[in-house]
Amino acid sequence: MSRLPNPAPEELRRDPLPLRGRTALVTGASRRGGIGHAVARRLAAYGASVCLHHHVPHDAAMPWGADRIEDVVASVRAALGDPDARVVEEPGDLADPAAPAGLLARATEALGGRLDILVANHALNGSDGPLDAIDAATLDAHWAVDTRSVLLLVQAYARQRAALPPRTPGGRVVMMTSGQDIAGGMPGEIAYALQKGALASITRSLATALAEHAVTVNTVNPGPVDTGWLTGEAYDAIAAMFPAGRWGMPDDPARLIAWLATDEAEWVTGQVIGSEGGFRR
Template sequence: MPTPAEPLPSSAELRRDPLPLRGRTALVTGASRRAGIGHAVARRLAAYGASVYLHHHVPHDAAMPWGADRPEAVADSVREALGDPGARVAAGPGDLADPAEPARLIDTVHQEFGRLDILVANHALSGSDGTLDDIDAAMLDAHWAVDTRSVLLLVQAYARTRAALPHDTPGGRVVLMTSGQDLGGGMPGEIAYALQKGALASVTRSLSTALADRGITVNAVNPGPVDTGYATGGFHAAVAARFPAGRWGVPDDPARLIAWLATDEAGWITGEVINSEGGFRR
């Protein structure tokens, strides 16, 4: 039999650490509502032992039908989930449509925690979109600025903070969010959003290759339809019927996957776009 390149893990190594992110820090963008995916991701990371910085942009949510949440209430909810008594939660605002904001946000996290290991780019622009007949240059530019440009600038600023660390420094993780725009019938009613989320899916492998020598993995997650409070009535029921389980995804469904991708167990997974859709039928 061929000899394994490395020895098999010991029994002790196979036992799962209940706090696999102890001592690490995470930035979760768009963590502004307790009903949202960002909040669920932050709670999972905190439960795994990480310190977490929550980014929010309240004016965006205030302009949406679902309305804004209180940032302090979101932060308190994440604090309740902290698994490591030495970990902390901090939060702050930022308009990521401003090209200077991504670097400022990364610097703020460094000032708060002294390091940054995990970047989850969860934010996105809602509204300001339409069909191919409806869209205009302003809509396209708005989604480009928030959904794509700011994400790439966040990754750039994050990677620069890791450049001086030894290659084998554990914990370098980037998780992007896409929307399954390349599956089934696409998103013909949200052309600008689908275009920019598709760009993130497309660039995932390129980013993973660019950052491999810094010990950083880069993956994207498509959470599928998740019930974050925006769907009601007949539309809500019709979408639920397209899941084999008969229910929408809930924020903690993709959060469990994203938190696992942040651990050392997922260290050999990079450059992937992973669908977490519960078998959703398009």
């Protein structure tokens, strides 16, 4: 990209495949109704090759159930913008402390030996509660999945980027938070809110740590997103809290995350960015 005060006209014309030749790992992409799947489809549509991480047993234990991973892969593959790009999948229980580095290594190998974009979208759902209900096991479970595994993924990613030629372009890390520090917080999900808040708090430190490798690090708060976890009157009540009168859809934060992965966003780092559609708490 130009470093002149005024880019040349051709630089202002948006490339329809701004991620052509780039590679991405998206974690927690095991359901077609989820944010991870939407992010993967956007990255694929922009030209990237994508590895989908999944842990089907987690979703199978949730009220929404699990998809067949073959169907998820097929959906992302159908969105590919570059016929030379590819979509692969890798399973992994990220509660295992050895799993993050292993996952990143396998994804990198499957995508041709280099990983440009890391989107840490996974999280532990359920097994939580208000302050009086949580215990050490609850805190440890959420720490292991929601925070420790993300930091270990970023660590493995940073080590890999450090081995590339200096300031190789395209390095991007996007983490996910949940708006736990806004308005009333999340008093009914203390463990989850704590660990997601930790990621928001560490964003700037990680951005500084990875700046020498030309990697940006940002965290996205998607706000309430309809991923199939709520229905009925409660669903309608939350929809009314958006100026548009509707919930966020998975593709709403996916568009922001995909943009952050492009070269257009190379000057945005260390930020916690909301994609909440004006949600009024």
